[in-house]
Structures are given as structure tokens and as C-alpha cells.
Amino acid sequence: MSRARFKSSDKACKTVFTVTSGTVFHARKLSFKKMVMAIWLSVNSVKDKAALQLSREIGVQFKTAWVMLVKRREAIAWRREDMVLEGEVEIDGKYACGHIRPENKVEDRTDRRLKKFQNMKRLCALALRERGLGGQTFTRVIRDEDGDAASAAVGDHVSRDAAVIGDEHGSDNDLAGLNKLNRVNHSKAYQTEDGTNTNQVESFFSRVQRAYIGIHHRFSLKYFDWYVAELAWRKDSREWGNDRQTFNVLRTALARPTSRFLCGYWQGNKPPDLIRKGDAAV
Structure with missing residues (x-):
């Protein structure tokens, strides 16, 4: 048919479709050339791609570039569902978002490490990083770094034969019943005498901070x-070619x-909250 559309030859169907029907790019308006350009430019960026910059590079509105990037992120996030980490796996959490500007005077400032002064907009990115060449990284955003969330992530996505390496945080205490557990106390040293460390998962968090x-x-x-x-x-594919x-x-x-969640986003279709606590969305 015209405009690169196709029609089913089944007499009982006669459905009209394109090559992107039923995919993430369903109901697209961008040309294929600009879509591929956008993907290539985004993966070429080491620390992620800003939608405003991409909109200028391919000549589209900010809203078009933003939705396309978010659709791509959603598709990439699905790879975690069947992910099972082997060998040695490092675990840690990083809080981000919700910055609180300190008060001007010292006497008016509070210790934001205390729970009663924490900003509820700050979330924890829990990460499991598989050591070795070609190692994978599993992530999950949770409200607080606690034992239930750590146990759920390790129980679902780490092989029982794998060794888990964590720090001194109390959320890792329950992992000893699931896998072999090695720990390093960062308040004393970043690496123990026998070489135990969590440097690879910390390297991933450095990438998150830079982005x-x-x-x-x-x-x-x-x-x-x-x-x-x-x-x-991006961390897992850093050694691949463009x-x-x-x-x-x-x-x-x-x-x-x-x-x-995103098809028809600017027409009012919005995704739900993606924050997780343990194994359930909240």
C-alpha cells in the first residue's frame, strides 16, 4: 500500500500494518533514517544522551526526542527480567535524586544522614554487578536500602552457586542464608587483605553520578x-563497537x-510509579 503500509492478504483479516506495528516504535511519525540516527547518536554517548541535544542534532521537537529516548530505555530495562548472575557478584546501593539545599547558617543545618531528616524524594538504586569479562549488571530502584529488597534481588537474579560480595551495610546481613557472602568494611578499608572489594559496582555508580x-x-x-x-x-556494553x-x-x-505506558504519552497516557520495595511496586 502507499506510505510503506501493508495489508494482510487473509480475507478475514485485511489488517493494515507497517514494519513497526506492535513494536516500541508503533504509531511513529519519524522517518526510519531519523530513528536509526537517533539510536546511533544515543549509544555513541558514554554517559547517556540528553533529549534536548538529540532534538537539535536530528532536527525534531524536544518532545519527540524525549519520548523516543524513554521508549528505548523501557525496552532496554526488560532485559533484567530473565537475568541470572553467576560467579562473583558485588552488591551495593546508591541514593540519588531529591537534593536538599543546606541552610545558610551552620547552626540551622541538620544531619541529613539521619532518617528523620531525609528527603522522601531520594531513592536508592540497588545494583548487582557480575565480575569478569562480559559481566552483567542488574539494577532495581527501591525506596530504602533494606534487607528485604536485597534478599529479593539476590534470590531472583543471582545463582545459588555464586558468591556475593557486599559492604558493612546492615541490609546485607540476610544474604548469608542465600549465598556465600564476603564483606568489606568501607569505614576501615576499601579492600581487605585478601583482596575483597566492591570496586566494580562502585564503578557503575560512578557512571550513574556522572550522567x-x-x-x-x-x-x-x-x-x-x-x-x-x-x-x-551502557556499563555492560562499554567494550562493544558502535x-x-x-x-x-x-x-x-x-x-x-x-x-x-508511553504510546500516546503526550495525549495523556502516563506510566505508573516504578519505585519498588522488596518485590512489590509501591
Whole structure:
């Protein structure tokens, strides 16, 4: 048919469709050339891509570039569902978002490390990082770094034969009943005498911090989980070439069904909160 559309030859069907029907890019208006350009430019950025910059580079509105990037992040985040980490796995959490500006006078300032003074807009990105070449990174955004969330993540996405490496945080105490557990006390040393450390997961959190400060300047709480999941993919694919990264994202996006959260976003369709506590969304 005209405009690159197709019609089913089944007499009982006669459905009209395109090559992007039923995929993440369903109901697109961008040309294929600009879509592929946008994917290539985004994966070419080490610390993620700002929608405003992408809109200028490919000549589209900010809203068009933003939705496309978020759709891509949602598709990439699905890779975590069947992820099982092997070997040695490092675990840690990082709080982000919700910055509180300190008071001017010292006597008016509070210790924001105390729970009663914490900003409820700050969320914790829990990460499990598999050591070794080609290691994967599993992420989950939770309200607080607690034992239930850590146990749920390790129980669902870490092999029982794997060794888990954590720090002195109390949320890791319950992991000893699931896997072999090694720990390092960061208040005393970053690495123990026998070489136990969590440097690789800390390296991933450094990437998250650089994306926060240098690219986005803020993370929306509603989409924070997808941002972190994409940064984990960037960490895992950092040694790939641009062509492999581009085709991997394109293949992942076209293999996922139409987003029920983002298709028609600017017409009022909004996703639910993506914050997780333990194993249940809140």
C-alpha cells in the first residue's frame, strides 16, 4: 500500500500494518533514517544522551526526542527480567535524586544522614554487578536500602552457586542464608587483605553520578528505574563497537511489544510509579 503500509492478504483479516506495528516504535511519525540516527547518536554517548541535544542534532521537537529516548530505555530495562548472575557478584546501593539545599547558617543545618531528616524524594538504586569479562549488571530502584529488597534481588537474579560480595551495610546481613557472602568494611578499608572489594559496582555508580551531574542534571522519580537500567546496559556494553550497540538496541526495541505506558504519552497516557520495595511496586 502507499506510505510503506501493508495489508494482510487473509480475507478475514485485511489488517493494515507497517514494519513497526506492535513494536516500541508503533504509531511513529519519524522517518526510519531519523530513528536509526537517533539510536546511533544515543549509544555513541558514554554517559547517556540528553533529549534536548538529540532534538537539535536530528532536527525534531524536544518532545519527540524525549519520548523516543524513554521508549528505548523501557525496552532496554526488560532485559533484567530473565537475568541470572553467576560467579562473583558485588552488591551495593546508591541514593540519588531529591537534593536538599543546606541552610545558610551552620547552626540551622541538620544531619541529613539521619532518617528523620531525609528527603522522601531520594531513592536508592540497588545494583548487582557480575565480575569478569562480559559481566552483567542488574539494577532495581527501591525506596530504602533494606534487607528485604536485597534478599529479593539476590534470590531472583543471582545463582545459588555464586558468591556475593557486599559492604558493612546492615541490609546485607540476610544474604548469608542465600549465598556465600564476603564483606568489606568501607569505614576501615576499601579492600581487605585478601583482596575483597566492591570496586566494580562502585564503578557503575560512578557512571550513574556522572550522567546525573554532567548530562541530565536531574532524574525524574517516575523514570529513574529506566534511567539506571539503561546506564547498566551502557556499563555492560562499554567494550562493544558502535555498530553492535546500535543493532543491539534496535533489535531489543523491535522485539518488545508496544509500550502501554508511553504510546500516546503526550495525549495523556502516563506510566505508573516504578519505585519498588522488596518485590512489590509501591
